[in-house]
Amino acid sequence: MNRVVHPIEQESFRRLRARLDTSGFPPLSRAVVERVIHSAADLDYADDLVLDEGDLAKAHTALHAGAPVVVDVEMVAAGITRRETVCRLRDARSGPGLTRSAHAIRLAYEEVGPGALWVIGCAPTALEELLTLDAAPALVIGLPVGFVGAAESKAALRGSGLPAVSNVSEKGGSAVAAAALNALLYHRIPQSEETS
Template sequence: MTRTVHPIEQESYAILRARADLSALAPLSRAVVERVVHASADLDYVDDLVLDEPALDAAHAALRAGAPVVADVEMVAAGITRREVVCRVRDPRAADLARGAGLTRSAAAVRLALDEVGPGAVWVVGCAPTALVELLALDARPALVVGLPVGFVGAAESKAALRASGLPAVSNASEKGGSAVAAAALNALLYAEVP
């Protein structure tokens, strides 16, 4: 399905492209960087994002084949516009599991979601470093992990652990991130019309 692009978005991309030449990037990497910069108005992401084109190609194919998408929090889920998203953070079972296991609700929600979707899902973490840490501790076998949680406590460390894990991933090196950035990265893959 071809996406209609609003004139404001077209103008925003023209400004972005005038300020940063991303033409040397591979197609999906460029799409992710541009969408993240567009969503955040932060050109620092040009150098901060850590991307792997073969992983993005595989994730793009998985999404086209119907791979489930899981988000750590509802703000991330709300920002993903072309796919139903599994998010169990408000599930009462997540609160019960969190209390019983000494986890955050986001980490408990990762466990619940994994039980539901199994391997091959695309995971989008934009808020909770604890959700990313929990995902890395489980045998999720994801198609891709968009790991872009934000914050001064554990965010950069959780993203470093993601990169060290060898899982197919989108991440960044700094403490920056957030729900809008993570959703933008996933939307870039959903919108991409790369064969």
């Protein structure tokens, strides 16, 4: 089933492209960059995001083959409109040396196992916890926001060698994390690329 794009969204992307030339990005990278910029009305994400087209292609395949999608908070889940997600934050508890967000990641991993797509847009401690697990993710969208630990957790993600979408700065958040996942959900691979 094709997604019906509202005329306001079409016009928004037209204006975005009039202000920023994204034609140099490979297809999936372009989709992610544009959708993240669109979600935040922040053109600086074009230079701030760190992603790899090969990682995105593998994640796109896994996502459309039914790989689970895990989110750190319900706000990220609310932004992912065309896919069920796993969020265990309501079941999580904090404890010595463990935030509630980190515990939620542990619980989610126990539920889904390896091969999931992880979308973290709120808590740096959730991303830090994911990096301690043997999650073998299809992709980690690591875009937590904040002045404490956000940039550092994203740098650790990039240093981990895991397939990832992240950004260098402290900015991020639920809307941009959901937007990055939605870009992969909405992007259709042209028939010529599927058969080549």
